[in-house]
Amino acid sequence: MTTRIPARFARCAAEGRPALVTYTMAGDPDLATAQAILDALPAAGADIIELGMPFSDPMADGPGVQAAGQRALANGQTMRKTLSMVEAFRRKDADTPIVLMGYYNPIYIFGVDAFLVAAKAAGVDGMIVVDLPPEEDAELCIPALKADINFIRLATPTTDEARLPTVLNNTSGFVYYVSMNGITGASIKNHAAVGEAVMRIKAHTDLPVVVGFGIKTAEDAARMGRESDGIAVGTAICNAVLGSLDNGKATAGTVGAVTSLVAGLAGGVKRAKEAA
Amino acid sequence: MTVHGANSLRNGPDEQGRFGIFGGRFVAETLMPLIIDLEKAYREAQADPAFKAEVEFLGKHYTGRPSPLYFAERLTEKLGGAKVYFKREELNHTGSHKLNNTVGQILLAKRMGKTRIIAETGAGQHGVATATVCAKFDLPCVVFMGATDVERQYPNVLRMKMLGAEVRAVTAGAGTLKDAMNEALRDWVTNVESTYYLIGTAAGPHPYPEMVRNFQSVIGEEIKAQHFEAEGKLPDAVVACVGGGSNAIGTFHAFLDDPSVKIYGAEAGGHGVDIENGHAASMTGGRPGVLHGNRTYLLQDADGQILEGHSISAGLDYPGVGPEHSYLHDTKRVTYAPITDDEALEAFQLCTRLEGIIPALESAHGLAQVMKVAPTMRKDETIVLCLSGRGDKDVESVGRYLGFNK
Numbered sequence: 171m172t173t174r175i176p177a178r179f180a181r182c183a184a185e186g187r188p189a190l191v192t193y194t195m196a197g198d199p200d201l202a203t204a205q206a207i208l209d210a211l212p213a214a215g216a217d218i219i220e221l222g223m224p225f226s227d228p229m230a231d232g233p234g235v236q237a238a239g240q241r242a243l244a245n246g247q248t249m250r251k252t253l254s255m256v257e258a259f260r261r262k263d264a265d266t267p268i269v270l271m272g273y274y275n276p277i278y279i280f281g282v283d284a285f286l287v288a289a290k291a292a293g294v295d296g297m298i299v300v301d302l303p304p305e306e307d308a309e310l311c312i313p314a315l316k317a318d319i320n321f322i323r324l325a326t327p328t329t330d331e332a333r334l335p336t337v338l339n340n341t342s343g344f345v346y347y348v349s350m351n352g353i354t355g356a357s358i359k360n361h362a363a364v365g366e367a368v369m370r371i372k373a374h375t376d377l378p379v380v381v382g383f384g385i386k387t388a389e390d391a392a393r394m395g396r397e398s399d400g401i402a403v404g405t406a407i408c409n410a411v412l413g414s415l416d417n418g419k420a421t422a423g424t425v426g427a428v429t430s431l432v433a434g435l436a437g438g439v440k441r442a443k444e445a446a
Numbered sequence: 447m448t449v450h451g452a453n454s455l456r457n458g459p460d461e462q463g464r465f466g467i468f469g470g471r472f473v474a475e476t477l478m479p480l481i482i483d484l485e486k487a488y489r490e491a492q493a494d495p496a497f498k499a500e501v502e503f504l505g506k507h508y509t510g511r512p513s514p515l516y517f518a519e520r521l522t523e524k525l526g527g528a529k530v531y532f533k534r535e536e537l538n539h540t541g542s543h544k545l546n547n548t549v550g551q552i553l554l555a556k557r558m559g560k561t562r563i564i565a566e567t568g569a570g571q572h573g574v575a576t577a578t579v580c581a582k583f584d585l586p587c588v589v590f591m592g593a594t595d596v597e598r599q600y601p602n603v604l605r606m607k608m609l610g611a612e613v614r615a616v617t618a619g620a621g622t623l624k625d626a627m628n629e630a631l632r633d634w635v636t637n638v639e640s641t642y643y644l645i646g647t648a649a650g651p652h653p654y655p656e657m658v659r660n661f662q663s664v665i666g667e668e669i670k671a672q673h674f675e676a677e678g679k680l681p682d683a684v685v686a687c688v689g690g691g692s693n694a695i696g697t698f699h700a701f702l703d704d705p706s707v708k709i710y711g712a713e714a715g716g717h718g719v720d721i722e723n724g725h726a727a728s729m730t731g732g733r734p735g736v737l738h739g740n741r742t743y744l745l746q747d748a749d750g751q752i753l754e755g756h757s758i759s760a761g762l763d764y765p766g767v768g769p770e771h772s773y774l775h776d777t778k779r780v781t782y783a784p785i786t787d788d789e790a791l792e793a794f795q796l797c798t799r800l801e802g803i804i805p806a807l808e809s810a811h812g813l814a815q816v817m818k819v820a821p822t823m824r825k826d827e828t829i830v831l832c833l834s835g836r837g838d839k840d841v842e843s844v845g846r847y848l849g850f851n852k
């Protein structure tokens with residue numbers, strides 16, 4: 171594996187802090203604005219970028235991410251355009267890892283082999299595909315590993331000790347721990363349990379563990395970053411985009427709304443290990 | 447499980463929940479352990495004679511099984527070909543085949559110790575059947591229903607509420623069955639520890655397609671026995687409408703290995719299959735993709751985004767279909783044909799006037815297929831329609847279409 175992901179975690183660890191993983195929706199609210207947001211993320215403080223591939227039926231997402239995907243699709247976003255966003259980003263930034271996140275059907279319809287070739291060429295480092303559990307590894311996970319793209323698996327509160335090895339097998343890049351049983355955008359109820367779960371996963375793997383779902387503020391970031399190697403923020407960013415729109419259209423404030431939120435979160439991850 | 451011959455079409459699914467390339471378990475990790483538990487619990491129940499006995503007891507005394515096989519004499523005369531029989535699933539308690547499945551699954555949910563039931567519904571028949579067994583077994587019930595369907599199937603919304611269920615109207619998308627299923631899945635992920643998702647059709651992640659099929663297979667088994675009694679032979683053709691495909695697979699399964707029996711599934715042709723997003727005929731007009739936990743034929747655009755589709759019938763207004771039907775379509779064992787809204791409305795009226803039976807709009811699609819096929823058959827041949835539900839829920843909207851309400 172020669173993706174950009176391990177080096178980035180190593181750098182964050184050397185700085186004594188967890189990585190800030192940001193999720194933005196490709197094409198939201200329109201292609202040009204989404205590109206400007208993507209390009210501005212590293213300077214704002216994002217260490218790893220998750221780029222959402224919009225899907226008509228996002229079964230694991232709450233209203234914030236659902237609406238972001240609908241805005242993107244309404245403005246004509248396609249898989250090709252999403253890959254071209256990565257390509258354009260790579261011309262300016264050779265180091266920040268990009269992870270595509272979404273659902274399987276648009277990839278399946280693009281064609282798995284063609285997709286992996288195009289994604290690798292565009293500069294994609296990893297993928298998170300919500301509706302592909304280990305039981306379906308032959309579909310995309312194994313081909314992705316062969317194409318030198320990390321396949322990042324979700325572990326959840328329902329993933330018990332017995333199942334954890336199945337989930338970790340074939341996982342690479344990092345492990346994404348979903349902080350709750352629920353959809354994106356809900357609130358974490360039991361912070362202590364999240365910390366325990368992260369420690370439990372770390373006992374089974376040397377891979378970095380990133381916590382996501384329910385992290386909205388710099389304070390959440392500092393708190394959830396204590397035990398973990400990274401924290402992921404998505405809904406809050408999608409909502410920042412929404413809040414900046416005028417009649418559904420991007421405004422002069424849209425990119426800034428995202429970068430100022432991300433800068434605040436970056437401050438949070440810097441404080442994470444100090445607070446401990 | 448029953449073992450059939452190596453070439454049998456009744457062997458599916460395999461261990462991975464596949465029927466050929468279709469089916470599978472395409473769900474979020476949060477749900478995966480639960481789905482594995484569910485399969486384990488179902489296998490244990492299948493092996494337990496007490497479970498089978500309870501399903502049969504309730505089938506007889508609560509649902510009212512067996513449902514009659516009725517010779518539709520005037521319709522036969524009118525069509526001038528094969529003898530037409532109706533399998534009267536509309537006479538079941540709650541008015542459709544849906545109760546066959548909810549009785550089985552509620553007993554399973556009880557065995558698993560679940561304390562809350564959720565369901566999706568299109569026409570509201572599955573919602574009513576779920577609310578009914580939840581009342582009987584004293585379990586709280588939440589039914590997700592698209593906002594469009596809440597409006598066009600309002601009588602069923604009232605029934606669900608009276609039975610004590612909470613009905614949540616889903617406004618996402620076109621507000622139909624697909625959107626209701628998305629929302630049910632979101633609820634399930636959130637309440638996975640306490641909640642049993644009682645899926646209403648032979649679709650979703652493994653083991654649902656197999657389990658729902660098995661609970662509905664009583665339809666075809668009874669047809670086989672009743673038809674032997676009436677005619678001394680197998681029927682020459684069987685027909686059912688296909689939404690997600692539960693009444694259809696329940697009707698077809700017993701006949702899959704009887705090559706003399708022609709099998710027809712009626713899909714929702716809406717305004718016509720040439721009109722993009724104007725129909726819900728996923729096998730005629732779609733292609734294989736992955737949604738709601740399984741790979742199957744789906745209506746989708748070139749980029750893999752799922753289309754909403756359209757049908758006059760809320761129960762057929764779904765862009766996918768159960769995976770076993772996709773397999774039977776590819777292997778050509780079953781002929782799936784689209785029926786337009788207008789054809790279904792015509793069949794609805796014909797059945798009502800000639801036989802004094804008001805069919806559900808879903809079932810009227812099956813009948814429209816019978817109206818096409820029966821006249822091409824000999825008079826000594828027979829064709830059996832699964833009359834999956836009664837049309838009480840539809841009289842208001844059909845009245846509106848036909849201009850009765852002026």
Ligand SMILES: Cc1ncc(COP(=O)(O)O)c(C=O)c1O
Nearest residue numbers: 571689690691692693761808835
């Ligand atoms: C009477 C009736 N028939 C058929 C259907 C379609 O479902 P399925 O294809 O699962 O039988 C419905 C669904 O609501 C229904 O109410």
